[in-house]
Amino acid sequence: MHAAWDDTVGAVLGHLAERGFGRDLRLVYAGRQLASKTVLAELCLPPDSTLHLLSRLRSTPYPDAWQLASYIVSIASIARSDPLNSAAVSGLDDLVKEFILCAHRANQRQRHDRDSPIDAQAMGDQAAHYLEIFHEAGVPFALVGLYAAYPHSTIHFYAGNAIKCFLTMDPSALPPDVLPVTAPLLLEFCGMLSLSVGKEDELYRSCRSMLASVLCLPSGLPASLKLKSPSKLIEQVLPFAEEIVDAVMYELASLEMTVSSKNLEDLSNFFKVLRQQALCWVPNGGPLPKNLYNSERDSWVWKLHDISMNLLNRVDECLKKLEMDLSLSSESRGVNVSQSRWVARSHMLVVLTQLDFISMIYEDLAHNLRLVLLAHIDPLNALVRFSKRNEHLHWLVKHKDLLCFEARRNLVMMMLAEGKDEYGELHEMLIDRAHLLDESFGYIMQAKSSELHSGLFMEFKNEEATGPGVLREWFFVVCQALFNPQQVLFSPCPSDRKRFFLNGTSAVDPLHLKYFIFSGRIIGLALMHRVQVGITLDNTLVLPLAGRSIKLEDIRQADPVLYKSCKDILKMDAAVVDGLELTFSRDVHELGSRRTIELCSGGKDLRVNIRNREHYIDLLIKNTFVDSISVQLTHFARGFSDILVDPELRKVFFDFLGPEDLDRMLGGRSNTINLEDWKLHTQYNGYKEKDRNIIWFWKAVEGMSIEQQRDLLFFWTSVKFLPPDGFGGLASKLYIYKASESADRLPSSHTCFYRLCLPAYPSLKVTKNQLQKIAQEHVSCSFGTW
Incomplete structure (x- = not known):
């Protein structure tokens, strides 16, 4: 090292301490200790004088760590002074690995010595002490110095390997209890490597990357860094981030x-x-x-x-x-x-x-x-x-x-599970159509959510058809049964019979809460499998799922009578409102009995007037569509959350969706089918687009009602309601294959492959008659092959 004449002995010792040579250092010349405050010029040392650097040994509970760390430093020092002796450092990485293993063993001993459980941070205490010794003994300084001293040499390679022992996420090399406490050491390595070999060095970049990874571990920052103020830590990390x-x-x-x-x-x-x-x-x-x-x-x-x-x-x-x-x-x-x-x-x-x-x-x-x-x-x-x-x-x-x-x-x-393609990992179901809802309920409710995340494999009893087409059909028919008003789980909106909200009288069924979990799972699974089931959820159901409040405009479709009454109250003069003699309460009729529910504390005695009528309407809506069905809503939400990759994402899921988004994803297109779009996404095998049989086919389809077209499409593909982006949103093109059957046979289908097998009918009239037969709901279901 170089020092100025006006430097003190203490300044020299301080510089050496900063470079990792340890604490309590002393300089000795000719057997005499040099005073710390003495200026070098006052010593009058002759040229080529030899000074001895001494360090006082202190008692330590970790003698093995100090001994091993000192040995590593001595090996590195020998190699640096004698670069031709590369054999001396060939085992440096093994020595560093042994030190890491010692830190891990110390943690294990600490765990066994304690009777009560300890957290992950406490578990790293011993490892942190060991790595602090590794630093104080000057090992990082010695290894980096050796690495930088002889670039492109064998010694450079061995020193780099020793440093790389800390640059791995492999638990067998760097145990999980040691890994989180390496951050201070990595900061030291990064700082020294940056100064000695530069920022373009590959080892430095690896060290910097490892530092970023360790600082973000779930176990958090090690205690040694947490003791520093956030500002100090940011100052240390910011240059690397920059x-x-x-x-x-x-x-x-x-x-x-x-x-x-x-x-x-x-x-x-x-x-x-x-x-x-x-x-x-x-x-x-x-x-x-x-x-x-x-x-x-x-x-x-x-x-x-x-x-x-x-x-x-x-x-x-x-x-x-x-x-x-x-x-x-x-x-x-x-x-x-x-x-x-x-x-x-x-x-x-x-x-x-x-x-x-x-x-x-x-x-x-x-x-x-x-x-x-x-x-x-x-x-x-x-x-x-x-x-x-x-x-x-x-x-x-x-x-x-x-x-x-x-x-x-x-x-x-992205918030829904992806599902698996492997048959062995799918949740298998064998359903009897005669007991469709009960058996479907059993299969779905008995499964763990993780099993449902893998996907479903579905077949009906005594039917050969299997595959995605059958699964799409199952989703459709189960939802039709589940949301049937006779099940008393959901009620349809008067102005839109395909839009549903929770039925407040569902308690007549003792299993209604489990069926609400089942319903939530079915809706989540339908979305996960991208199946449009032809039903939509009203705002009075969707908004509470998103954690949002329901406003007056949100009940327009679910309860148009209550909506109109509330609108009228808001338009009334003060005298008319007073004349209604309303209080902050509402009457509920359940199973032939009537009871009064207070909308707030003391609500039966609180009169509605022109000043508080808006608050009254807000409380009335909240009680009717949230509070009175909160248990049912909680179970439906629980079932839906089971299908998310993280149940905590439910609110975010619904926050992303606008009022009509979920309708489009779940209900599909409810308007007329675009025949030109249908033709555009249909290909032919055995037929050509201009063949008379194909022209007759499309003429027959054009003459059908919208419901008949949907039934034909369902027979063909097991899709009754198209995705939001129409035929282009289906998994593939549709196909019409030329069938070899005689003209008295009906068309058949392979719904999994969107394939319709059409016999060569002799006329437009026969084509219409045969297609009319399959375009019936009781025929279009379960008539496809596979």
Whole structure:
């Protein structure tokens, strides 16, 4: 080392201590200890003098750790002074692994020594002490020094391998109880590697990436870092995060705008820990006043804001390019042709997600993020529509007004289980049509939610047909039976008999609560399997599922009489309202008896007047459609939540959906079928489009009523109500195969493959007659082959 003449002995010792040579150091010359305050010039040392560095040994409860750490340092020192002796360091990695194993064993002993259970943080106490010794003994300094001293050499390779012992998530190499407490050590490695070998070194980048991963472990920050203030920790981590942001911005500036998965992962991890610590520091959880981070240009507050704004500006530029690309694609080939390219750009959503996380701290960042999304609605929707499963996109619920139906649908479908393709993992059901609802109830209710997440395999007793077509049919007929008013579970809206709300008198059935769980599961499964069952849920059912209150306009379809009465009360003069002699209560008739329910405490004695009538109507609606059926609603919600990948996502699921979105996903298209769209999505085998049999077929279909067309479609595909995007939303094209049967035979179908086998009928009249026979509801069900 080099020192100035005016340096003191104490300054030299302090420098050595900072470089990992330990504490309580002393310098000795000619057997005499040099005083700490003495200036080097006063010592008058002759040239080439030898000074001895001594350190006092203190008692320690971890002698084995100190001994092993000192041995590693000595091996590294020998190799550094004698680079030709590479054999001395060939086992450095084994020594480091042995040290890690010792830390793990110490944790195990601690666990066995304690009678009561201890948490994960306490379990890492011993490992943390061991790694602190690893640091204080100067091992990181010795290993990095050896790694940097002889690049591209065998010694360089061995030293790198020793450091890499801490750069793995493999439990066999770095036990789970040791891994979380490596963060301080990784910070040390990153700092020294950055200074000694530079930021382009591969080992440094790996160390930086590992630091980001460890800091974001579920077990949280190790105690040694938690003791520091959030501000101090952010100051330590921010430089590494800034490097990752620069790398991501550089990649986004490329022609393809691609970002490596590793950089995306590191960006997410660093931003996560920065956000967590910043929110601990921000008063009242944020956001920060703008003047605070604009005035302190040298603080981490301003730097984090600055790099986040720069990243947002770069994303804005990328979205502009994507918008141009989208415009060109739609003009030339169509958006669907470029779907794979949009999937490849899904990393844009990852970056936007991280910026949203940081926007919780900075109000103007949140504002600018909104402006960027607003300016680029089309590419935003394309990215979301074609995005693969990503559980971190729930923040987009704040911007759902910018998202099209297809984008919102994709986001909620990510919250439902994917299902399995393997036959052995599907939940199998064998149903007797004569006992359809009872047996379906048994199969679904006996299954664990995890079993239902795998998917369903369905067949009817004494029928050969199996496969997706039969499953679609089962969903349809079960829902028709389940929502039949005779089951007293759901009531249809008077103006729309396919729209349902909960029946407050369902308690007449002793199993009604279990059937509400069953109903919730069925609805969730139908959505999961993308089956339109032809029924929709009224707002009075959907809004409570989303945790939202029901307003007067929401009951218009469920109870038009109550709706009109409430509207009339709001229009009345004060004298007329007083004349009604209403109180904050309502009468309920149940099983032939009548009882009065108070809408609030003392409601029977509280008169409704012009000043409190709006409050009265709010309480009346809440009691009628929420409070009085809260138990039924809770069980329905529980069943639906069973189908979500995370039951806690139920509110977010329904928050994403607009008033008509769930109708389209569950009920399908309820209007007329577009015959031209039907023809466009139909292909032929054995026939040609201009053959007379095909022309007769479409003429016969054109002459059918809408219900007959639906029954024919159901016979053909087991789909009675089309997806929101029409025939194009089906799993495949439809097919008409030329059948070899005689003209007296009816058509047959293979519903799984959307295949209709049509005999060559001799005339239009025969074609109409044969199609009319199968276009009947009692025939179209269960008539397909498979």
